[in-house]
Structure formats: structure tokens, C-alpha cells
Amino acid sequence: MTLAPETGVAAAGTTHLPGYDDDAPPAIPRPALGKPTADERFVRYGTVAAGFALAWLITQRLLPLAGLPWLLVVWFVCVLAVTGVTAGLSGGPVDIRDRIAATTITAGAAVVGAGLVSAIVFVALRGWRPMTHLNFFTDDMAGVGPKDAFTQGGVLHGVVGSLIEVGIAVAVTLPLGIGTAVFMSEVGGRYARVVRTVVEAMTALPSIVAGLFIYTVLIVALGYPRSGLAAGLAIGVMMLPIIARASDVVLRVVPSGLREASLALGASRWKTVWHVVLPTARPGLATACILGVARGVGETSPVLLTSGNAQFLVTNPTDGVMNSLPLFIYSLVRSGEPTAIARAFAAATVLLAIVLVLFVLARLLARPKRTKRTKVSRRLTGGTNRRGLNLRRGDPLAAMGPVNPADELAQRYPPAPTEEIP
Amino acid sequence: MTTLPVPGTSTDVRPRKISRKSTGADAVFIHTIRTVGTVVLVITGGVGLFLGWQAYPTAQNYGLGFFTESRWLPEADVVGIASVLTGTFCVATVAMVIAFPLALLTALYISEYAPAFLKNTLVSLVDLMAAVPSIIWGLWGFFLIMPHAAELAMWLDRNLGWLPFFDVHDADPNAAVVDTVISQYSFSMFCAGIAVAMMVLPMSCAVMRQVFSQTPEGEKEAALALGATKWGMVRTVVLPFGRGGIIGGTMLGLGRALGETIAVLLILSPSFEVKGRILEIGGNTVSALIAGRFGDADDTQLSALLAAGFVLFLVTLAVNTLAAVIVNRSRSGAGTDA
Numbered sequence: 144m145t146l147a148p149e150t151g152v153a154a155a156g157t158t159h160l161p162g163y164d165d166d167a168p169p170a171i172p173r174p175a176l177g178k179p180t181a182d183e184r185f186v187r188y189g190t191v192a193a194g195f196a197l198a199w200l201i202t203q204r205l206l207p208l209a210g211l212p213w214l215l216v217v218w219f220v221c222v223l224a225v226t227g228v229t230a231g232l233s234g235g236p237v238d239i240r241d242r243i244a245a246t247t248i249t250a251g252a253a254v255v256g257a258g259l260v261s262a263i264v265f266v267a268l269r270g271w272r273p274m275t276h277l278n279f280f281t282d283d284m285a286g287v288g289p290k291d292a293f294t295q296g297g298v299l300h301g302v303v304g305s306l307i308e309v310g311i312a313v314a315v316t317l318p319l320g321i322g323t324a325v326f327m328s329e330v331g332g333r334y335a336r337v338v339r340t341v342v343e344a345m346t347a348l349p350s351i352v353a354g355l356f357i358y359t360v361l362i363v364a365l366g367y368p369r370s371g372l373a374a375g376l377a378i379g380v381m382m383l384p385i386i387a388r389a390s391d392v393v394l395r396v397v398p399s400g401l402r403e404a405s406l407a408l409g410a411s412r413w414k415t416v417w418h419v420v421l422p423t424a425r426p427g428l429a430t431a432c433i434l435g436v437a438r439g440v441g442e443t444s445p446v447l448l449t450s451g452n453a454q455f456l457v458t459n460p461t462d463g464v465m466n467s468l469p470l471f472i473y474s475l476v477r478s479g480e481p482t483a484i485a486r487a488f489a490a491a492t493v494l495l496a497i498v499l500v501l502f503v504l505a506r507l508l509a510r511p512k513r514t515k516r517t518k519v520s521r522r523l524t525g526g527t528n529r530r531g532l533n534l535r536r537g538d539p540l541a542a543m544g545p546v547n548p549a550d551e552l553a554q555r556y557p558p559a560p561t562e563e564i565p
Numbered sequence: 566m567t568t569l570p571v572p573g574t575s576t577d578v579r580p581r582k583i584s585r586k587s588t589g590a591d592a593v594f595i596h597t598i599r600t601v602g603t604v605v606l607v608i609t610g611g612v613g614l615f616l617g618w619q620a621y622p623t624a625q626n627y628g629l630g631f632f633t634e635s636r637w638l639p640e641a642d643v644v645g646i647a648s649v650l651t652g653t654f655c656v657a658t659v660a661m662v663i664a665f666p667l668a669l670l671t672a673l674y675i676s677e678y679a680p681a682f683l684k685n686t687l688v689s690l691v692d693l694m695a696a697v698p699s700i701i702w703g704l705w706g707f708f709l710i711m712p713h714a715a716e717l718a719m720w721l722d723r724n725l726g727w728l729p730f731f732d733v734h735d736a737d738p739n740a741a742v743v744d745t746v747i748s749q750y751s752f753s754m755f756c757a758g759i760a761v762a763m764m765v766l767p768m769s770c771a772v773m774r775q776v777f778s779q780t781p782e783g784e785k786e787a788a789l790a791l792g793a794t795k796w797g798m799v800r801t802v803v804l805p806f807g808r809g810g811i812i813g814g815t816m817l818g819l820g821r822a823l824g825e826t827i828a829v830l831l832i833l834s835p836s837f838e839v840k841g842r843i844l845e846i847g848g849n850t851v852s853a854l855i856a857g858r859f860g861d862a863d864d865t866q867l868s869a870l871l872a873a874g875f876v877l878f879l880v881t882l883a884v885n886t887l888a889a890v891i892v893n894r895s896r897s898g899a900g901t902d903a
């Protein structure tokens with residue numbers, strides 16, 4: 144503590160806290176030491192710009208390397224070169240290596256980001272035309288040929304088929320998967336270890352083999368027709384190990400202290416599971432399931448073998464052939480007609496949108512629950528961040544001296560009657 | 566008045582009986598949940614056993630020739646998986662050669678270089694990338710990437726054609742008219758590998774990033790305090806610490822790449838030739854073979870397809886198990902308190 148006692152006044156045996164000078168000017172904010180200075184920022188962005196200019200000069204004027212891909216490749220090489228030169232101007236080989244590594248790593252991440260963005264934008268750009276017609280969302284493809292205009296036909300049967308098939312798969316796998324996860328993590332024992340080993344091994348099952356299994360057993364051996372039910376089961380066989388394993392991982396990170404506290408209070412085991420373990424793990428379980436569903440919706444190969452390819456709306460999964468979005472896209476692309484391919488891209492946009500919605504839903508559910516805190520309680524805890532970490536306590540400055548005396552916070556409690564509490 | 570118990574008076578002191586056996590609702594719960602576990606064990610294990618059982622008649626019918634025969638002629642009853650197995654490994658290798666550096670760089674960027682306010686968004690984006698359906702990557706690879714990839718393949722053949730795997734038969738990379746030759750460079754295992762790479766990349770990246778994020782802060786700060794640059798810190802602390810995650814994540818990605826179907830089916834034009842010339846048109850993989858040939862197969866060939874699927878499953882299982890062992894044996898998680 145850097146406490147300078149008030150000179151001479153203090154009697155022996157008493158402690159004096161340093162007083163605050165209310166007239167003092169406000170503290171100057173500390174300079175951010177890690178932040179790049181203006182010079183460094185100039186070099187950083189200037190390097191990229193200079194690299195682009197050089198690349199343009201080389202590819203468009205000096206060498207016969209027309210085309211966007213070459214420009215990008217040469218741009219990257221030029222940026223690396225300019226980075227090396229600028230780093231060499233002010234530092235040694237260590238600085239050069241550091242800057243070049245940073246540039247390479249950033250460029251690698253940018254390539255991956257560009258891949259994701261280009262896929263989404265490309266699919267949406269090629270497929271927006273059919274989507275301007277309302278019948279695309281309300282109609283099926285019954286009696287519509289591959290060359291017909293966009294004013295006829297739609298993807299309704301694909302969307303409905305996908306939802307029904309995934310619904311069947313989820314209805315089968317969700318209870319089984321989570322039940323198995325509970326068994327593996329809550330009951331335990333040698334038998335549970337066997338189950339865990341087998342389930343983990345089966346996550347390696349390629350989706351096409353899951354489809355082939357259902358095809359062989361259900362359709363060839365048992366003579367059941369190709370249908371939405373078969374497709375749903377095929378997706379289920381593929382999803383079951385994935386969901387069981389993901390749920391197991393989620394359940395295993397539930398703190399054992401919670402379980403033990405519940406048992407110590409006299410709760411039975413199933414009550415512990417039902418009221419403590421599962422509610423604690425609920426966001427994680429929801430995420431695991433929704434990501435499993437997103438995977439199931441987009442998977443083409445098991446459906447390709449088992450559902451048949453209906454061109455009309457089928458709502459009964461046991462009633463003959465059905466269709467689903469991925470399969471619909473695949474068969475349209477295979478037909479090779481430009482209009483059919485445009486339709487395929489539009490259907491792909493719809494599929495992407497469904498996956499995106501599911502994904503955002505999973506993210507929202509996985510977010511840690513915010514405890515409702517009033518202004519007063521926030522003041523009492525001295526300003527905490529979302530995870531309940533006490534920022535004031537974590538701040539090294541707070542440890543050095545009473546920057547923000549806790550008394551001041553407590554003095555405002557209870558709040559004045561005029562103060563509004565949300 | 567209170568009477569105190571006098572020790573030693575009670576002759577009949579027996580410890581309370583403690584039973585771990587569940588009773589009542591608990592017993593029902595344990596039994597139900599055990600049954601669910603058994604059902605799942607039967608289903609998942611049943612699939613594996615069924616595949617293995619189906620492989621048996623194939624082994625009887627075709628013998629070891631199943632692994633050395635490259636053609637798939639159901640009419641002549643000549644089937645074998647030599648060419649599709651090579652094709653599967655070629656496509657997976659191309660995919661990993663592309664995906665590994667990109668996944669590593671992206672994981673490093675997210676865990677070490679990205680500004681703090683972007684980090685969570687980037688993690689979500691990588692997860693979103695993993696959720697993008699494979700058919701979308703197939704479309705992307707087929708319509709957007711393949712024309713450029715074919716040009717790149719031609720350039721590679723022209724300049725590095727002396728390497729056996731960059732060689733392309735029946736095509737002159739120096740031809741004046743590009744349009745007639747370029748088709749020889751399209752629909753190749755190289756093009757399919759690019760699309761598969763985008764599928765497996767987020768998976769590897771997620772594993773690597775997770776391991777990198779577990780690097781002990783103390784060791785990172787120690788390196789910086791000793792005067793290391795950021796790259797020096799990454800090279801001497803983060804990468805050695807995350808080695809297990811890098812290898813394990815790559816192998817998990819490889820396991821997924823081996824089984825990818827639909828993108829390969831869209832892009833690759835099927836041929837049954839054992840070859841490692843990845844830039845050349847044509848090739849096949851086990852999963853694409855199953856998807857392409859299940860319709861016209863009779864019982865024997867269906868079990869041959871199942872046997873091929875079983876082989877694929879075993880390879881994937883071996884790769885995944887190895888990955889899990891490597892990730893678990895790495896230092897990840899140890900010493901995080903430092």
C-alpha cells in the first residue's frame with residue numbers, strides 16, 4: 144500500500160487513510176501500451192496498399208498474368224516483400240520474421256474467410272432470380288420440366304420433405320442420444336465404458352455407409368418402399384452417435400460439486416439428474432442437438448439412397464417416395480439445364496438460410512444466461528462484467544490503493560426514494 | 566434433567582448398514598437409462614457388426630482380388646476396390662494438403678493475432694463454416710472454383726509436369742487453344758480435393774484453436790517478458806504446446822475427408838484406373854462408388870459395396886482413434902494453472 148500518513152498530525156496508534164482531493168483534475172487515462180502507434184498503423188496499411196499497387200503493375204502491365212487469381216497471389220507475395228523491406232528498415236532479422244509471420248497468418252485467415260463469404264455470396268447471387276417469384280416458396284415441381292420458366296414450380300416439397308425427415312431422425316435420436324449420454328456420464332461402470340467406446344467408434348461411420356445400411360436392411364431385405372421414413376432413419380443412424388457423443392461431452396463438464404451437493408441434500412439420483420444435471424447442461428445440450436440437426440438437414444448421401452426423388456409434395460413419410468432439399472439440389476444440378484441449375488442455386492440459398500437460422504438459434508441458446516441484475520446490485524458488486532468476474536478486484540490498480548472506496552458504493556444503499564430502480 | 570449416555574453400557578453396537586443399491590424410483594431410473602444405453606449399443610454396434618458380417622461373403626466370392634482388382638463391372642462379376650481406395654486417399658491427401666496450412670494459420674490468427682472484439686465472431690464463423698452443407702461446397706467447387714482450378718492445374722503441369730503426380734496424360738499443357746485441352750484438367754481429383762478441403766478445414770481449425778487457447782498464459786507472458794516477439798512466442802510456446810492438437814485436428818479432418826460423398830460425386834468424373842495423377846480428369850472414391858452404383862447392384866454386389874463401405878469405415882475409425890489418442894496424450898490442459 145502506498146499510504147503516506149498525514150504529516151505530523153497522526154497520533155500514535157491510529158491509522159489514517161489518505162483523503163481524496165476533490166479539486167484535483169481528472170486522472171489522465173493511461174496510454175495503451177500494446178496499441179500500435181500512428182506510425183506503425185501507417186506502415187501496416189501502407190504495406191497492403193503498396194503491395195496491391197505493385198501486384199497490379201506486375202500482373203496488368205509487366206507480365207502476361209491476366210485474371211483475378213493471379214492478382215491475388217501476386218498481391219500476397221508483394222505484401223510479404225514490402226513487409227520484409229519495411230520491417231528491415233527499422234529492425235533486424237527478428238523483426239522481419241515477426242512481421243512476415245504476422246502477415247502470413249493474417250493472409251491465411253483472410254483466405255478462409257474469403258472462402259466462406261464467397262460460397263455464401265456466390266450461391267445467393269446465382270440463385271436470387273427464381274426466388275423473386277412467390278410460387279418458388281409455395282409450389283412443388285409436379286409437372287414442371289427442367290426447362291420451364293421460374294413462374295412455375297418451387298421447392299415446397301423439398302423443404303417439407305427435409306423437415307419431416309429430420310423431424311423423424313430427431314424424434315428417434317434425441318431421447319436415445321441424450322439418454323445414452325446420461326447413462327454414460329451419470330451411471331458409469333464398466334458397461335457404460337463399453338457403450339462409450341462403441342458410440343465413439345461409430346462416429347467414424349461415413350454418412351453414405353449409414354445410408355447404405357438402411358438401404359440394404361430396410362429396402363432390399365425387408366422390402367419396405369423408399370420413403371421419408373427410411374430417409375429419416377438413415378439420417379438418424381448417422382446422427383445418433385454424433386448427438387450421443389456431443390451430449391456426453393456436455394454432461395461431463397457439469398461440475399461434480401453440484402451433483403454432490405444435490406445428493407448430500409438427500410435428493411435421489413434421478414432427481415439429481417432431472418433437476419440439477421440436465422438443467423445445468425441445457426444450453427450445451429441444445430447446441431449439440433441443433434448442430435446435429437444442421438448437419439442432418441444438409442447431408443445428402445444417406446437421403447440419396449433411401450428417400451427416392453419425388454417431384455410433388457408428400458406429407459406422409461410412410462407413403463412412398465419423398466424429396467428433400469439437398470437431394471433436390473443434387474438432381475437439378477445433374478440435369479445440366481441452365482434454368483434447372485439456377486433453381487438449384489435458389490434451393491441451395493433456402494437450405495443455407497435454414498442452416499443459418501438453426502445455427503443462430505444454437506448460438507443464442509448456448510449463451511450463458513444473464514442474471515437479472517438491477518442497477519443497485521451492480522453498484523454493490525462494484526461493476527462486474529458478464530461472467531460475474533469482479534472487474535474492480537481484477538484491476539491491478541484497485542489492489543494498489545483505494546481508487547474506488549467500497550464505502551461510497553455502500554453509502555448509496557438503500558437507494559433514495561426518488562431513484563428509479565428498473 | 567439430561568442424562569448423558571454412558572459409554573460402554575450398550576452391548577449391541579453395530580454399524581449402520583449402507584447399501585449402494587438403488588431403491589424405488591431410483592431403481593426404475595437406473596434400469597430405464599441402462600436400457601436406453603443398451604438400445605443405442607445394439608443399434609450402433611449392430612451397424613458395425615452388420616457391415617462386418619456382410620463383408621464375409623464378399624471375401625469368399627472375390628477373395629483378396631477384391632483389394633487388387635481395379636475395375637467395377639457388375640455385368641462381368643468383376644468387382645474390386647483398388648482404384649477407388651487409391652482415389653479416396655488421393656482426394657483426401659489433396660484436401661489435407663490444402664486444408665492443413667489454412668486451418669493452422671486460421672487457428673493461430675484467431676487465438677493469437679485477432680483483435681479481442683473480433684475473436685468470438687470469428688469462432689462463430691468457423692463453426693458456421695462447419696455447418697454449411699456439403700452440397701453447398703460441392704456447388705461452390707463445381708461452378709466457382711473448377712474453371713480457375715483447371716487453369717492452375719494446367720500451369721502446374723506446364724511447369725512442374727516432371728513430378729509424377731502433376732503429370733497429365735493425353736494433354737499438351739502448351740497447346741495454343743486452351744479450350745480444347747482445359748477439359749482434360751477439369752473434373753479431376755485435384756478439383757474435388759479443393760471442395761473437400763473447405764469441408765474439413767473448419768473441423769481441424771476448431772480443434773487446433775481449442776488446444777491453442779489452452780496454452781498456459783504464464784508461459785506466453787514469460788516468453789514475451791524475456792523479449793520474444795509475438796512470432797517468437799508463438800513458435801516457442803504456442804506451437805510446441807499445441808502439437809498434439811495440430812496433429813489430432815488434422816487427422817480428424819482426414820477422417821471426415823475420407824468419407825465425403827456428395828462434393829466428390831458432383832465434381833469427379835468416374836473412372837476406374839489406379840493412378841496418382843491428381844490433375845487429370847477422372848477418378849473415383851469409395852463413397853462416390855457406393856452412391857453411384859447402389860442402384861444397379863444385385864445381392865452379391867450389394868454386399869461387395871457394403872464391404873467397400875466397411876473398409877472405408879475401418880480406415881476412418883483407425884484415423885479417428887489415432888487422432889483421439891494423440892490429442893489426449895498431448896500436454897493440452899496440463900499446467901494451465903501456471
